[in-house]
Amino acid sequence: MGLQSTRHQSTRKRSDRHAQKPLPSETFRRARPTEQLMSHSSPYPAASEEPPTPILRLRTCLIRSLCEGDAESTAAQANNPRIAKWMRNAFPHPYRVEDAFKWISIATSTSPIHNYAICRPDDNTAIGGIGLKPQDDTRYRTIQIGYWLGEEYWGRGIATEALSAFSEWTFEHFKHVIRLEAEVYEGNDSSTRVLEKAGYAFEARHRKAVEKKGQIMDLSLYCRFRDGY
Numbered sequence: 001m002g003l004q005s006t007r008h009q010s011t012r013k014r015s016d017r018h019a020q021k022p023l024p025s026e027t028f029r030r031a032r033p034t035e036q037l038m039s040h041s042s043p044y045p046a047a048s049e050e051p052p053t054p055i056l057r058l059r060t061c062l063i064r065s066l067c068e069g070d071a072e073s074t075a076a077q078a079n080n081p082r083i084a085k086w087m088r089n090a091f092p093h094p095y096r097v098e099d100a101f102k103w104i105s106i107a108t109s110t111s112p113i114h115n116y117a118i119c120r121p122d123d124n125t126a127i128g129g130i131g132l133k134p135q136d137d138t139r140y141r142t143i144q145i146g147y148w149l150g151e152e153y154w155g156r157g158i159a160t161e162a163l164s165a166f167s168e169w170t171f172e173h174f175k176h177v178i179r180l181e182a183e184v185y186e187g188n189d190s191s192t193r194v195l196e197k198a199g200y201a202f203e204a205r206h207r208k209a210v211e212k213k214g215q216i217m218d219l220s221l222y223c224r225f226r227d228g229y
């Protein structure tokens with residue numbers, strides 16, 4: 001009980017800190033159409049369209065569909081072993097611009113869209129991703145949720161706000177879904193904290209369930225239910 005109140009108190013202080021922390025600007029570049037970023041010999045189509053309208057406008061970020069203009073910023077943020085370490089192997093490392101184009105093509109070809117970009121609120125630059133993996137057959141009322149954020153943006157409360165709002169959005173837009181679940185690899189304490197702050201509860205630990213780069217790890221399952229379930 002004492003521990004819990006201390007935790008709440010310190011969380012509040014940390015949230016204040018998040019609110020004051022400015023977004024990094026020195027490394028930041030305004031999003032530009034892909035055609036300006038790619039050389040003339042680029043094998044990829046030019047993308048001159050405006051970014052899609054956000055599905056969520058939050059204090060720390062926007063969440064919207066991906067577009068080809070996101071390839072360069074997505075690759076720049078995603079090309080980081082400290083991110084890839086906690087993701088499935090489908091998230092490549094190194095993460096090149098061509099990987100981003102492939103991902104954008106996959107993510108924008110489903111109907112409805114399940115995978116979105118987390119973007120800066122000031123200029124819509126893609127700085128991370130958040131997405132859904134619907135389960136099928138008898139598990140169709142469950143959706144798995146996953147997310148990542150560029151390292152220069154960590155520790156500002158962005159993932160917590162994005163995950164909380166996107167979870168609510170998912171329940172609102174996928175009426176059949178009653179259960180959201182997330183898988184976390186052993187040692188990923190910041191993601192565990194994000195899940196707890198976003199209303200997810202620890203459910204199970206699958207022992208030695210994953211191997212990443214030769215390292216066998218436990219997998220923890222966190223879940224959040226639709227109100228009333």
Ligand SMILES: CC(C)(COP(=O)(O)OP(=O)(O)OC[C@H]1O[C@@H](n2cnc3c(N)ncnc32)[C@H](O)[C@@H]1OP(=O)(O)O)[C@@H](O)C(=O)NCCC(=O)NCCS
Pocket residue numbers: 011014015082083084086087146147148149150153154155156157158159160161182183184185188189190191193194
């Ligand atoms: C996990 C991730 C999305 C978190 O993003 P973020 O925007 O920095 O998260 P937030 O700022 O909202 O919250 C992070 C919390 O973790 C805490 N934290 C950070 N490092 C920690 C550590 N080593 N141990 C415990 N808590 C830690 C922070 O203090 C913060 O909690 P607080 O607000 O109570 O202080 C980001 O680190 C990331 O992309 N990691 C790599 C990919 C990944 O792990 N994806 C999830 C796969 S399940």
